[in-house]
Amino acid sequence: MKAFELTEKKEFMHLLLRSELFDNFLLSEATIHAAVKYDIDGRINKSFFADKDDLSGQHLDGLTYLPYGQIRPVCFELIKGRRTPTYFKFVLMLSPSNLTNTIQASGTSISESDIRAAFLNIYYQNGRLMLTTGVSYSTFITDKSFETEWEKFTINFLNRKNVAFSEI
16 A cells, blocks of 8 residues: 655645546545535445446446546535535545456456455545555455555556655
8 A cells, every 4th residue: 555645735636526537436435524524335326227228328337336427526516615624535446447457457467356446545634635545355365566556557647647746
């Protein structure tokens, strides 16, 4: 796991809430402490959708969690305003297809069945905006090479998108 402080808060918040930069990630969960506390469970409520065609039409078939891009406007509405929330946390994860691509690109011996998810945890607390990486394994594995590659991928992603950060 690597931790980063996001040094240009306003610019990063614009990228997180107003741009499509993170839209291809899935939202595992979000917590926002503003005037009240909001807890968002990113799992898709399949009973909300009329039928499988409805899920397919929304490009949700085969997914357990909602793409962040579909919930981003709601998150923006909860955070926008004159006052900064006292705390927030977004747990984003790679979609199944992006996880497969990342595993293959990593060049490690890890297989898809070994990894449950690769995460980006974005949180704001005590005036600091932070991002941490994480990997959830399906089983105990001593080989942490994929974790190292996920950390490198995250650094390259932030650099390519001109996100200002310092490694902690």
